[in-house]
Amino acid sequence: MLCVPAASLLILGHQLYLSGKHDLSTWKGGGMGMFASADTILNRYAKIFIVERDGTRNPLTQFSQEETNLLNSALEYPDRKTFLRAMQKIAQENWTAMRQQNPVTIFDANGDPVATASEAFHIMVPYGRRSGDESQRRNIQVEFWKLAYDPITKRALSTLAQTFLFKSEELFPATAD
Amino acid sequence: MTASSVNHFGSSLRRPSALRLRAFVEFVQRLDLVQTINVLTLVLSVIFGFEHWLFQTVARICLLVFVLQPRVLGKPAFWLVLSIAGTIATIVDWERIDNHKYLLDYWLWVLFIAHLFAEPEVLRRTICFNARFFLCLAFLAASGQKLSSPSYRSGAMFEHYLYTDSRFTAFGKLIGIDPSVPDAVQKRIALLRSPFAQVEGNELQIPGSERARVAALVLTWWDLSLQLIMGLLLVIRRSVTDVLAHILLLFFIFTTYIPAPVFGFGWILAVMGFTLAKEKFPRIAAGYVICFAAILVYQVPWRDWVLAAKF
Numbered sequence: 001m002l003c004v005p006a007a008s009l010l011i012l013g014h015q016l017y018l019s020g021k022h023d024l025s026t027w028k029g030g031g032m033g034m035f036a037s038a039d040t041i042l043n044r045y046a047k048i049f050i051v052e053r054d055g056t057r058n059p060l061t062q063f064s065q066e067e068t069n070l071l072n073s074a075l076e077y078p079d080r081k082t083f084l085r086a087m088q089k090i091a092q093e094n095w096t097a098m099r100q101q102n103p104v105t106i107f108d109a110n111g112d113p114v115a116t117a118s119e120a121f122h123i124m125v126p127y128g129r130r131s132g133d134e135s136q137r138r139n140i141q142v143e144f145w146k147l148a149y150d151p152i153t154k155r156a157l158s159t160l161a162q163t164f165l166f167k168s169e170e171l172f173p174a175t176a177d
Numbered sequence: 178m179t180a181s182s183v184n185h186f187g188s189s190l191r192r193p194s195a196l197r198l199r200a201f202v203e204f205v206q207r208l209d210l211v212q213t214i215n216v217l218t219l220v221l222s223v224i225f226g227f228e229h230w231l232f233q234t235v236a237r238i239c240l241l242v243f244v245l246q247p248r249v250l251g252k253p254a255f256w257l258v259l260s261i262a263g264t265i266a267t268i269v270d271w272e273r274i275d276n277h278k279y280l281l282d283y284w285l286w287v288l289f290i291a292h293l294f295a296e297p298e299v300l301r302r303t304i305c306f307n308a309r310f311f312l313c314l315a316f317l318a319a320s321g322q323k324l325s326s327p328s329y330r331s332g333a334m335f336e337h338y339l340y341t342d343s344r345f346t347a348f349g350k351l352i353g354i355d356p357s358v359p360d361a362v363q364k365r366i367a368l369l370r371s372p373f374a375q376v377e378g379n380e381l382q383i384p385g386s387e388r389a390r391v392a393a394l395v396l397t398w399w400d401l402s403l404q405l406i407m408g409l410l411l412v413i414r415r416s417v418t419d420v421l422a423h424i425l426l427l428f429f430i431f432t433t434y435i436p437a438p439v440f441g442f443g444w445i446l447a448v449m450g451f452t453l454a455k456e457k458f459p460r461i462a463a464g465y466v467i468c469f470a471a472i473l474v475y476q477v478p479w480r481d482w483v484l485a486a487k488f
Contacts, residue, residue, distance in 0.1 A: 001290070001302075001303050001306055001307070003290070004283050004286045004287050004290065004307060005307065005310045005311075005314075007283070007286075008279070008283050008311070008314065009314075011279065012314070012318060015276075024272070026322060026326070027275060027276060028271070028272055028273065028274065028275065028276065029271065029272070029276070030267075030271075030276060030279040031276055031318065031322060032276055032314070032315055032318035032319040032321075032322060033276060033319070033322040033323075033326075034275060034276050034277065034319075034439070034442075035319075035323075035334070035335075035400070035437070036319060036322040036323045036326050036329055036334075037322070037323075037326035037327075037328045037329050037334055038328040038329075038333055038334040038337050038338070039328070042337070042338065042341045042342060043337070045369075045370045047370075047372045049372070059372030059373070061372065069273065072273060073270070073272040073273045074272075076272045076273060077272040082272060102373055104372075104373055104374065104375055105373065105374055105375070106374075106375045106376075106377065107368050107374055107375070107376050107377065107381075108376075108377050109376070109377060109378070109380055109381055109382045110381075110382050111364075111365045111368055111381060111382075114377070117375055121372065121373060145369070145370075147366070147369060148328070148333075149328075149333050149336065149337040149383065150333065151331055151332050151333045151336050151390060151393070152331075154382060154383045154385055155380050155381065155382055155383060156365075156366055156369065156380070156381045156383050157379060157380045158369045158376070158379040158380075159379065160379075
C-alpha cells in the first residue's frame with residue numbers, strides 16, 4: 001500500500017533538489033510546483049547561434065517541431081547534456097545563410113528603436129539536406145536567458161543565465177574521428 | 178453499474194427536479210466504487226493521458242479490450258500494462274512532462290497494486306488510502322512550493338501569465354482585461370527574445386493593466402488559501418473536516434478548470450475526491466460526477482467565442 005506513496009515522495013524530493021541546484025523548472029520533474037512560480041518556457045528562452053570558423057555568428061530561429069520539443073526540454077532543464085541533445089538534432093540541418101544581412105536594432109525600455117548595433121546577422125534557413133562537407137561543420141553557441149517580471153515597477157528583466165559552446169566534434173560525434 | 182440502475186435513472190428524468198436530484202444521488206450511490214474508479218481512470222488515460230505515442234497506443238488498445246471484455250478492468254495485468262506505458266512515457270520525456278502527469282502514473286500503479294488483492298475490502302482500503310494521500314500531497318506540497326516562491330507571493334506569476342499565456346487571454350477578457358493588453362505585452366517581450374534586437378539593460382517597461390495586477394493578487398491568495406486549507410482538512414480525517422474539504426475541492430475543480438486548461442489534473446483530483454466521498458457522502462459523490470461532466474464541457478472552444486465576441 002505504501003510503495004507508490006514512498007516512490008512519489010522520493011521523486012518529489014528529487015525534483016526539489018534538481019529545481020534548487022540545477023535549475024529544473026518547478027513545473028516539471030514530478031513536484032507539485034505547477035502555477036507555483038513564474039518558471040516555464042514563457043520565462044526561459046535560448047538564443048542559438050551558428051558560429052563560423054572565422055568566429056562570426058548568425059542566429060538560428062526556424063526549427064522543426066521535433067527540434068523545438070528538444071529545445072523546450074533543454075529550457076526546462078538547462079543542463080549541458082540536454083542542450084547538446086537538442087543542438088545535435090539542430091546541427092543535422094543544412095543551415096544556409098540568406099544573402100542579405102540584417103542589422104541588430106537597439107531598443108529602449110519602452111520598446112522604441114534608438115540605434116543600430118554594430119553587429120548584423122544573416123537569416124539562416126534549413127535548406128535541403130546536409131552534404132556532409134567538412135566545411136559545413138560549424139560550432140553552435142547557446143545563450144540561455146531567464147525573464148523575470150517585477151509587478152511593482154512593471155518591468156521585465158532578462159538575465160543571461162548560462163552560455164554553452166558546442167564544438168562540431170560534439171555535434172557530430174559519429175564522424176568526429 | 179447495472180442496466181436496472183441505468184433504467185431507473187432514466188425514468189426518473191421525467192419527475193420534478195427535486196425528485197430527479199434524489200434519483201441521481203441514489204444512482205450514484207448504487208454505483209460500484211471500484212468499477213467506477215476503474216472506468217473513470219481508463220477515460221482519464223485515453224482522453225487526458227500522456228502524449229507519448231506508446232502510452233496513447235496502449236491506452237486505446239486497453240479501451241478496446243474493455244469494450245469487448247468489461248471484466249478486464251478487474252485484472253491487475255490490465256493496469257500493469259498502462260502503468261508501465263505511463264512510466265516509460267514519463268522517463269522518456271521527464272523534463273517536458275507536466276507534474277500532474279506523474280500523478281496519473283502514480284494512480285495507475287495504485288490501481289495495479291490494489292487489484293493484486295483478492296479481498297474487496299483490502300482493495301477498497303488501498304484505493305481510498307492512496308486517494309487521500311495523493312490529495313494531501315498534491316495540495317500541501319503545492320502550497321509549500323507556492324509559499325517558497327517569491328514570484329508567486331508577489332503576484333508576479335499570475336500577472337505575467339495573464340499577459341503572456343494565451344490560454345488566459347479569454348479569461349482575462351471576461352474579467353475586463355482587453356486582449357490588446359496581453360498582445361502589446363507579448364509584442365514588447367518578443368524584443369527580448371529576438372536575436373535581431375538588443376534591449377538597453379535587457380529591461381523593458383511592460384504595458385500592463387491595473388486590473389490584471391488586482392486579478393493576479395486575488396488569484397494568488399485565493400489559490401494558495403484554498404489548496405492549503407484543503408490539504409490540512411484532508412489530513413485530519415474526520416467526517417466534518419472531510420465534508421468541508423470535499424466542498425472546497427468541488428468548488429476548486431468547478432472554478433479552476435475554466436481559466437486553467439489542465440483538464441487531466443482536474444479529472445484525477447475528481448477521481449480521488451469521488452473515491453473518498455462515494456461510500457460516506459453520496460450527495461458529494463454525485464457532485465463529483467457532475468464535475469466530470471463539467472470538465473468535458475469545459476473543452477468546448479469557449480475561449481475562441483469569447484475572443485470573437487464584441488464586448
